[in-house]
Amino acid sequence: MALLPILCYPDPKLHKVAKPVAVVDERVQTLVRDMLETMYEAKGIGLAATQIDVHERVIVIDVSEERDQPLVLINPEIVWTSPTKHLNEEGCLSVPGIYDGVERFDAVHVQALDGQGQSRTIEAEELLAVCIQHEMDHLMGKVFVEYLSPLKRNRIKTKMLKALREESR
Numbered sequence: 088m089a090l091l092p093i094l095c096y097p098d099p100k101l102h103k104v105a106k107p108v109a110v111v112d113e114r115v116q117t118l119v120r121d122m123l124e125t126m127y128e129a130k131g132i133g134l135a136a137t138q139i140d141v142h143e144r145v146i147v148i149d150v151s152e153e154r155d156q157p158l159v160l161i162n163p164e165i166v167w168t169s170p171t172k173h174l175n176e177e178g179c180l181s182v183p184g185i186y187d188g189v190e191r192f193d194a195v196h197v198q199a200l201d202g203q204g205q206s207r208t209i210e211a212e213e214l215l216a217v218c219i220q221h222e223m224d225h226l227m228g229k230v231f232v233e234y235l236s237p238l239k240r241n242r243i244k245t246k247m248l249k250a251l252r253e254e255s256r
């Protein structure tokens with residue numbers, strides 16, 4: 088297993104659009120294991136392959152209290168959305184220390200392959216639904232701060248670039 092470095096906003100690589108996985112083989116299963124290890128180590132509830140500079144449609148999630156219910160979504164597609172949306176507080180491992188409200192569907196149904204390449208439909212609500220929508224945005228090259236006002240987004244960008252400069256001193 089391996090811990091993978093997580094890209095930090097405003098890295099332009101976070102805006103690449105991920106390609107579908109052709110076959111769930113050993114390479115993809117190793118990627119999934121490494122992503123789970125990286126997500127748990129970073130204390131996140133989700134991670135998209137885009138965030139570790141792999142531009143393939145792979146997501147890992149675990150919203151359980153005990154951190155023992157990993158969910159693997161390969162080539163996920165939203166097949167149903169609830170008629171209602173709500174504002175939810177979100178964070179992002181690629182934008183450390185920043186939390187803000189984003190409007191998301193209250194519930195979604197997602198069709199995806201699991202870690203064994205089996206097709207599954209997941210009916211998600213509450214935090215799982217929010218997390219799935221956040222991670223699927225990553226696969227499309229979208230970071231949650233892009234839902235915020237240009238003023239907020241520019242402040243966040245400046246703060247992140249300053250932190251990166253200080254880190255590399």
Ligand code: K1U
Pocket residue numbers: 130131132133134135176177178179180181217218221222225
């Ligand atoms: O994609 C990521 O960067 C992971 C991200 C997922 C996420 C958190 C909250 C709402 C939507 C998506 C995180 O895990 S951020 C860290 C975290 O554990 C967390 C932050 C706020 C609320 C709940 C959890």
Ligand code: ZN
Pocket residue numbers: 178179180181221225231
């Ligand atoms: Zn994120």
